[in-house]
């Protein structure tokens with residue numbers, strides 16, 4: 067072949083595990099170019115092209131604009147030279163472990179594609195009913211990757227050598243499974259098997275069909291999937307749900323469900339266009355949807371809430387079970403014991419879940435990286451992350467901000483993710499969870515190390531953690547800093563929330579409202595309803611809720627009646643307070659009126675009575691006063707149930723006057739107006755809606771006034787309270803009515819899953 071030019075090309079981005087090499091092969095062959103393509107150890111791709119210069123240009127043009135839909139090109143480096151005639155045709159070469167210093171992206175898991183799905187549904191296809199069917203466009207990636215480059219040898223699929231049929235497909239450039247590293251078939255791939263509660267195999271013809279039958283009969287089945295294990299059960303039988311809740315010590319916590327298709331979801335939940343496209347996206351997150359008024363599933367799926375978390379099947383395993391089942395949806399909740407990471411290993415499943423489930427549907431492929439389902443919901447006209455995990459992790463956050471290098475951030479205490487930075491980008495770990503248990507802290511440690519390894523980060527210079535001295539992540543930061551020789555930076559919790567938000571939109575300053583359950587404040591009080599001025603690495607508290615008593619500390623988060631008493635303590639005499647507690651909150655004192663005296667004595671002595679300005683606690687107290695929730699069994703429960711009740715109410719029917727001293731809101735006056743309204747017989751749903759709207763409006767007004775005073779054009783919100791659509795929307799309205807720009811994170815989780823990213827932002831400023 068007579069060649070004229072040679073181009074050596076390095077492509078960085080999401081280019082492994084997404085069909086990029088087969089794409090290059092097809093394109094080069096079509097254009098008559100010779101050369102080679104190979105995966106590199108840094109997750110990038112190296113190409114050599116030889117041929118007519120015009121054709122090479124055409125190749126690059128097409129590569130930029132018509133690459134496989136899942137691929138993402140961040141950077142391309144082209145070195146042109148004279149052709150050497152080294153290649154006769156275009157070939158895919160063996161991958162190279164080497165890297166060229168810069169990163170590319172580690173592919174996340176991708177939901178099963180339509181083509182693979184039609185194969186497993188086709189009785190004449192050799193992959194008929196085979197649950198591990200994947201191709202170059204779909205299947206597990208991150209959860210099976212041990213090392214890069216992304217080749218079968220670097221994944222847990224290496225335990226399954228290709229059979230001759232699969233090998234033919236794998237080596238045929240015309241085939242959809244050309245270089246599809248996770249491909250397999252019933253002959254050579256992993257297998258599912260069904261075990262009874264003692265872990266003994268059950269000889270079922272088709273374990274998946276049998277699983278569907280067992281679920282419909284009301285049994286609880288642990289199902290090992292792609293990135294972890296679910297506990298599955300039917301959703302239409304109260305008795306099944308009562309047993310499930312009892313076994314897993316989750317008396318009230320909402321369970322996510324999986325439903326075969328959108329049509330079935332529409333029978334129990336409201337699905338609009340936006341929700342539909344998220345549900346069906348390749349990431350297949352759990353999407354929080356509004357329950358239908360006529361709700362055919364058991365109320366015990368998400369008791370006391372007006373929403374339900376729903377996802378579509380994302381693997382062959384789920385499809386094959388759900389397509390046989392009769393229920394409109396099945397519970398698919400992470401199989402974990404309270405506070406512990408989700409079970410991924412077969413023997414671990416059998417020991418940890420023994421006695422809690424009736425059957426186990428397991429398989430023999432190892433899960434290398436545990437990855438919980440992602441959770442999103444719609445708030446203030448767009449979607450926000452509650453949990454950014456499967457399907458998204460470990461892709462970097464898309465931010466208008468260049469992060470400093472060599473930063474590792476460990477997050478807070480609940481709903482934790484970790485973060486590392488490289489090449490200006492921030493990579494969040496998958497969802498880790500509540501790290502108060504040592505096992506979960508170890509999971510965080512391992513997940514961060516895994517990212518450091520996969521991304522080939524050579525040195526950690528800065529470790530970032532919260533300011534709370536007792537958080538296990540603070541201790542972990544010291545350990546990691548000792549190990550790596552890095553310096554430690556501590557970042558205030560709400561500063562991290564809002565610094566992340568500002569960075570997401572590329573702003574150096576904003577007026578922010580950070581509202582959540584709790585975060586360690588600078589003044590020794592517990593923050594959670596703050597208006598902060600954010601300027602790069604600096605912040606200043608300029609307003610918020612006035613701090614009030616929190617008798618019993620953490621106990622007051624579990625028993626919100628303590629917050630009712632704490633908030634009203636300074637505003638009332640003991641007798642007046644006692645009267646209100648007896649009238650509205652007796653259900654909050656399991657041991658009766660005697661307990662009220664103990665609580666009042668504690669407030670009087672001020673022993674173990676920290677101060678808090680948390681909006682989460684104020685909402686909890688309102689929830690308790692309205693008789694909605696008097697004992698919290700999961701994070702956020704009282705406030706979430708308040709939100710559910712409020713969604714049926716009209717905020718214009720209860721408009722309390724919010725009293726302020728300067729820029730600080732008096733919480734007691736708000737609660738006293740709630741008491742008055744209750745006594746006047748105002749509908750509880752209207753009161754709930756009015757509480758949310760009035761406090762949101764008051765915080766927004768403080769932020770807007772301050773922004774106008776300082777000439778700042780943007781007001782943003784962050785923190786778990788803003789998952790509440792009514793609250794976020796009210797702030798948005800106030801801000802936009804005054805001609806300012808309203809911001810909320812669409813990339814970083816609003817809750818504490820976003821703390822690590824915000825910590826990394828502040829550390830980037832401090833060390834640049």
Ligand SMILES: [Zn+2]
Pocket residue numbers: 178179180181182183199200201202203204205
């Ligand atoms: Zn496929």
Ligand SMILES: [Zn+2]
Pocket residue numbers: 228229230231232233250251252253254255
């Ligand atoms: Zn095979």
